[in-house]
Every structure is written in C-alpha cells, then in structure tokens.
Amino acid sequence: MKIEIKNIAGYEPKTVVCYSGGHSSAICAINAVLRHGKESVILLNHDLSPEVESADIKRFKVEVAEYLGMDITYANHPEWETMTPNKLALKRGGFKFTTSPILCTYDLKTKPFYDWIKENDPEHIHTYIYGFDNTPAERVRMNKRIAVMGEIGCKTDYPFITWGELAVTETEQVGIERPNTYDNFAHANCKGCHKAGWQHWYIVYVHERHLWEEMKQVEAEVGHSLKRDEYFEDKEPLFEQMLKAGVPTTEHIQSGKFWADAKKAVREIDQFELFDMQRHDEVACTSCTG
DSSP: OOOOOOOOOSOOSOEEEEOOSSHHHHHHHHHHHHHHOGGGEEEEEOOOOTTTSOHHHHHHHHHHHHHHTOOEEEOOOTTTTTOOHHHHHHHHTSSOOTTOOOHHHIIIIIHHHHHHHHHHOTTOOSEEEOOOOSSHHHHHHHHHHHHHHHHTTOEEEOHHHHSOSOSOOOGGGGTOOOOGGGGTOSSOOOTTOTTOOHHHHHHHHHHOHHHHHHHHHHHHHHTSOSSSSOOHHHHHHHHHHHHHTTOOOOSSSOHHHHHHHHHHHHHHHHHHHHHHHHHHHHHHHHHHHO
C-alpha cells in the first residue's frame, strides 16, 4: 500500500510524535504525517542501550522514518549507549526513592524528554501526540498524561482515541513488519522492564537469563528487592517449575488467566512427580521383599 506523503513547509506549531519504537507510536507517526505533512511533524525518540532495546525495534523505527522520508529526533540520556535500567539502579543506589517514579523511566526517558521541551519548545507551542489505545485503561492513562503535560503548559493529542478512523492502522499496510519482540511481549519496552510484572519477568527468565541474573546481583548490591512481594532469587523455583511444565512465555494471555493456567500446570507436574515417586517406591519395596 503506497500512501502519498504531503510535504507542507512552514507550518507552525508542529506535531511532536512521542515515537517510542512501538507499533502504536509508528501508526501515530504515519497518520500525523498524512494529516499535517512531514515538514510539520517531529519524530521524537529516546534511543536506548542495545543491551535492553531489541535490534528489531531499532530496525523498525528507522524503517518507518525512512518510509516517511524523515529523520528521527533524539532526546537521549548522555550515556544512553551503555546505561541500562540495572546499571542505573546500581549508580543511583536503588530502583526508586520514596514516592518518586521508577528511576530508570525518569532518568532514561522522562528527564531527557523534558530537557528537550525546555530547549526546543520553551513557549510550548507544539502538540505532543501519544499512541494510547482506545480502551478504558488507556483512557485513564490519557487523562493522567493530559494533567501532567498540562502542568508545564503543553498540549497533547491521542490519535487512537480522538481522531476517529485512521487511514493506516497497521504498519504492514505500508510494507513494514512490526518488531519481532511482539512475538512474546505486549509492548516494545526494555527487556527486563523495571515497571513490568512477573509475567514479563518470566519471559526474561526463560529467554534473557543474563538480565535475570544481573537483576539478582543488583538487588543484592542495593539491599532491597525491585518488587514489593519477593526477591528475584526467591521466584526462581516457581519459574523453573513453570518452564518444566511448558508454561508459554507470553504477555498475550491476560494476566489472571496466565497465572491460573500456570498454577494448574505446575500442580499437574508436581502431582505427576509425586505419583512417579510413589510408584518407584512401591517397585523398590517389592524388589526388596521379593
């Protein structure tokens, strides 16, 4: 599907796409350019270390920008190439302080974003658009984002929620495959996301074990756990049983169903092993008394 991209020069204010590297933000970018013209759009991204941002996400955001005939504008942490959430936690001595947001989100994404606004949009004339989906949970996120950005005087918009029908809804329509991270994960966040739940970390345990091991070391060095309920080391016996039971490594199953299915699978493995052990004992006993 070939779409004609308008080239409208001199339009102000601009539309700034919060261009995360995820599929929804790419759809926002394409539709923003169709609506406003590429000279009136900025693709604003925070590049992240290749240790935690998949190479296929990097491929994806570059391909979408090239399709649109645009450059990506970066708002990066000064040490973005090497700084990861785990390394940042070690450097800062924790994952968060009192009621602060998770430090990796703030230091690697939020602060560079606000610094960019301060330097490049001091009068707050641009509109910042987000790829929040049109669901109840995402509309709650939208209302929070409107309030947060409104406090600093910035306008926001949400194409999936406020624009009605979009001309392009999947990047495959324009010949671009979405990142392969979506095979397992629901979002294009960091591998080993500090804000993610245990379902995300089960995938990391299975497929990115080095990040799991690194998190165990980080928890030991900072002296407390990332999660309130349990240390990562304490979670390993359950995850090993889940892996043994064939629990799928995916975020595409709703959390409640995922954990219910996982517990059932682990119980079945435990019961089978108990039965097998009892059978072995009975055979051994018969052999002894034969």
